[in-house]
Amino acid sequence: MGSITLEQVCKSFGEVEVIPGVDLQIEDGEFVVFVGPSGCGKSTLLRLIAGLEDVTSGRIVIDGQDVTVAPPSRRKLAMVFQSYALYPHMSVRKNIAFPLKMAGLSADEQERRVQHAAGILNLTDYLDRRPGQLSGGQRQRVAIGRAIVREPSAFLFDEPLSNLDAALRVNMRVEISELHKKLATTMIYVTHDQVEAMTMADKIVVLRAGRIEQVGSPLELYRRPANRFVAGFIGSPNMNFLEGEAAARLGAHAIGVRPEHFRLSMSEGAFAGRVGVAEHLGSDTFLHVDLDDGTHVVARAEGEFPASHGDRIHLTPQDGRLYRFDQNGSAL
């Protein structure tokens, strides 16, 4: 079991209010991703759930039990840290067995569970090595192994992939997703990378300045962003925003169109502009266009689109794929 409820959780460091009051319900078995720009309070929120920080006010309930003041060890949670935080003086085997040893399990049981976790994570051949002798990806797996042996009610991940190179990151992303399918345990995952959020999450929590901007499944956020911040944060490349006359015509302060939702034409369309840079990737073509009113937008065309620097181009938003925002940034 691993349902987690936050009720009006606040956190201040001295005078500075980092999290002004968060309500959140996480269901058992969910993969929840906290996403937001750096400094948005997502890591702090995770550490509050972990018990590594005290809440200033509010309540944290795990599986119906109020754990607001309980120390980390009583919360039955496991955490994977950004730096992996492996114990450098212990072998991989001892690292993974450490939480079991702390829980007072028998040596046999420890070994059985270590072997099981090592099997899942392809670490069997490395059990006698020290963390210093492992590659980044292997260290990452050891950190995960140390988390899974305890059979916690939920896993907490704090930007676990940010120290890996791009290729490895994609692999580990898939591995963590598969692990979630296999274990069906609640996972809370903190990242600033919206691609990780979109690909892994059952539920995304978008945070800004300690406040929750929107909660929903990846596609809900993609399709119906609650405000301009979420609209701009989710989706890659970022949504284009147009203000001024073009927006006023549609009765909004700003309108947003995702790069992939433009119809491109060399002859006619709603907006006209000149191509600055054209990125031909084969599968897609990204055009950086300077519109006539001076706005810079990015448009994506599928496949090979024949446009190059200096070409005039016309862009038309697809039907129903245009978002309108008011003065405060809320979606209309």
Place this chain on the structure above:
Amino acid sequence: MARNISQSRRWGFTILAWGAALVIFFPILWTILTSFKTEADAIASPPKFLFFDWTVENYAEVQSRSPYFRHFMNSVIISVGSTLLGLVLAIPAAWSMAFQPGRRTKDLLMWMLSTKMMPAAGVLIPMYLMFRSFGLLDSRLGITVVLMLINLPIIVWMLYTYFREIPSEILEAARMDGASLRNEILHVLTPMAVPGIASTLLLNVILAWNEAFWTLNLTTSKAAPLTTFIASYSSPEGLFYAKLSAASTMAIAPILILGWFSQKQLVRGLTFGAVK
């Protein structure tokens, strides 16, 4: 940096550096050599460098004429004791300052350091008078406590700089893994901190061993460590060069060896982390 350095330049530097090193090391070498001479050879003119009758009788005689071994043991007890005592006090302090820093931690560290800057002359008199009235003059306990106090700031500082290099995420990981504070310290912090603690210990044993203000002023005979004992050779006995050399060699040998081991940590310890 892979560069091509001509062999002759390398030889030039080698000769120059060895020359300088031998000049600097010569007084120590000379002392060691003299300790193996007879008293006559020791003051022979011209001096005998290597071709003399090697003898070890000076070493035996130093002990038979004076309780050399007792002073040696005093040095060991005082330097190791004051360092261990200091570590017992400093480890928890450095731990909490490194991992639970508060707003005043920095000021506290600086203040601790400032006590180290106090010149001994400023507190010699009250210390002497207090020691006299408490009967602590020439006691191993008294001098051990004083040396502990004068080195405590260095011990705290060194440990602090080492502890600060241990990532706090690792301690948090231990907490998440269900470790109690005791287990956190026992299984995670201590093993990671051992190298730092060891170098702190080493450097402070060296400093305490060679301390020559308080030992000279607060001990005379019974509790006197080697610093005080050797100082007694400044009287006519010092004219027995071979014996003086034997006593000196025994006094410096252990610390010379320890010192060579700790030279890397020495810089950090003596500059309070200002140069690494």
Place this chain on the structure above:
Amino acid sequence: MATRHQKTLARLMVSPSVLLLLGWMIVPLAMTLWFSFQSYNLLSPGMEQFIGWTNYQYFLSDPAFWTAMRNTLLLVGGVLVITVGGGIALALLLDQPMFGQGVVRILVIAPFFIMPTVSALVWKNMFMNPVNGLFAWFAKAVGAQPIDFLAQYPLMSIILIVSWQWLPFATLILLTALQSLDSEQMEAAEMDGAGTLAKFTHLVLPHLSRAITVVILIETIFLLSVFAEILVTTNGGPGYQSTNLTYLVYSQALLQFDVGGASAGGIIAVILANIVAIFLMRMIGKTLE
């Protein structure tokens, strides 16, 4: 970044060290300050009385005090010049490619580990002794009159002995700093056409400036309190020629038993050390950021 429970614990763990150091600093210092305003001689116990600034007046008008001040400054200054200058030269030399670098390093560092009483006695008897010392033999060998170093040039001889002890310290720290110099920076300077001298003045010296400051400040703290070397070689003499402030306080208190006067001298030493300490603390404080 922690929970309340841990904060309380943290305070508990720091306090023993803090309380001890506080006691160690305040109690004796307060007593010294108190004594410095008393007429207090160990030879006439029970006669203590408050005499205001008399001790300071006496101390400051005593020619011995000014000699000791001058000697203290000469000793500190002389040793600093020799060790910093020699230290830079040695560090630069040891940083060059050579055979047996490790052994050379060990030999150069060795004097720092020699206890002060030993090095003072070895120098006094086996090198500077006008009859049997190596220097005397050397002088005779070249047909010169042997010099009685400790009688004729007592302060200079002590400066030499203390410099020998502290040269390794300066060398070691400057060498460490030198080795942290970015080699790409040096190569970039070479590409820019800088010669050896230009590289030294524009790159090496600025890079070392911080380490040099640290060496100067730390050595000053220790050199203000040089004691054992004087005690075993000259006993401050002849006359007051090699007496520094620390030794003067010692002789005033434990040889002449004038607690009051010695305390006034002690307080002056504290003030002197504090002036240096303020600068040193600022430097070290920056590393905490």
